[in-house]
Amino acid sequence: MEIIEKKVIEILKKYTPNNSVWEHFMLQNNLTRDLKINSARIVDIILDIEEEYKIEISNTEIEKVTNVQEVVKLISTKTAQ
Amino acid sequence: MTFIGCDLVMIPLLFPEGAERRQKYLNKAFTCIEHGLSEEPITLALLWAAKECAYKVLFKKGAHVAFAPGLFSSISISEQSDKEGFNYTILVDYKGVQTWVRAGVFDGSIRAFGTDCKEVNDRILMKFGCNGGTMDVRYTARRMLNELIESTFNIKNEGFFQDHPVYKYPVIQSVMAPFLEDVSISHDAENVFVVALKKVNK
Numbered sequence: 001m002e003i004i005e006k007k008v009i010e011i012l013k014k015y016t017p018n019n020s021v022w023e024h025f026m027l028q029n030n031l032t033r034d035l036k037i038n039s040a041r042i043v044d045i046i047l048d049i050e051e052e053y054k055i056e057i058s059n060t061e062i063e064k065v066t067n068v069q070e071v072v073k074l075i076s077t078k079t080a081q
Numbered sequence: 082m083t084f085i086g087c088d089l090v091m092i093p094l095l096f097p098e099g100a101e102r103r104q105k106y107l108n109k110a111f112t113c114i115e116h117g118l119s120e121e122p123i124t125l126a127l128l129w130a131a132k133e134c135a136y137k138v139l140f141k142k143g144a145h146v147a148f149a150p151g152l153f154s155s156i157s158i159s160e161q162s163d164k165e166g167f168n169y170t171i172l173v174d175y176k177g178v179q180t181w182v183r184a185g186v187f188d189g190s191i192r193a194f195g196t197d198c199k200e201v202n203d204r205i206l207m208k209f210g211c212n213g214g215t216m217d218v219r220y221t222a223r224r225m226l227n228e229l230i231e232s233t234f235n236i237k238n239e240g241f242f243q244d245h246p247v248y249k250y251p252v253i254q255s256v257m258a259p260f261l262e263d264v265s266i267s268h269d270a271e272n273v274f275v276v277a278l279k280k281v282n283k
Contacts, residue, residue, distance in 0.1 A: 066146070
């Protein structure tokens with residue numbers, strides 16, 4: 001889980017407009033509201049995750065992930081399948 | 082209660098570069114119906130803005146649902162000019178619920194607003210402004226909302242939203258209650274777009 005967390009954060013950092021959002025980072029941080037990630041970049045993040053973990057994430061699954069913890073949990077579940 | 086949602090999209094920044102990545106992005110974000118409507122970047126940006134407007138309208142109450150663009154499908158797009166320069170009407174479907182969106186192209190960016198009731202055009206108030214280099218979108222949005230209320234209702238207060246976090250919807254709802262039925266805010270790095278729905282009989 002910790003390795004997935006680190007990788008997810010590495011991917012998210014490519015799309016956060018300024019580094020200050022990471023100063024008080026928590027896994028419960030909302031991707032758009034707290035990390036200020038543009039909604040158009042969420043699709044890029046999903047594509048990066050799919051490529052990194054060789055998984056496919058459906059639109060219904062995208063709809064269920066609003067924070068970093070949920071992203072990590074989704075990857076963990078899908079890679080365990 | 083009628084809800085509204087707005088979106089501001091910088092066309093060049095929307096889609097990734099590189100043919101393969103771009104195609105994957107488009108497949109993830111747009112439905113088969115939308116691919117059939119047009120593959121032109123401007124049209125796709127209009128459709129994206131319409132989807133995001135529909136998302137904001139439908140999930141205004143803070144439901145724990147993320148924006149999954151592929152679940153929103155623009156089922157029709159028609160050209161129809163209005164005096165504000167919004168040239169397109171797009172009908173967006175999300176699991177059988179439909180949202181009407183008006184959208185226009187202004188200096189390389191898309192502005193769009195949508196509602197769950199199309200009979201509200203005469204009640205829509207909107208303001209577009211530069212963030213003025215302050216990088217504090219909340220300050221700019223508050224100022225714009227104050228100006229909208231003051232000019233529309235011919236009153237002077239200057240402080241309706243002064244101390245309120247405009248992105249906390251329950252707070253903004255209580256402040257706007259005497260004047261507006263709903264408010265939506267969208268921004269990019271430089272600009273802020275505010276759309277409000279005037280209360281009936283106000």
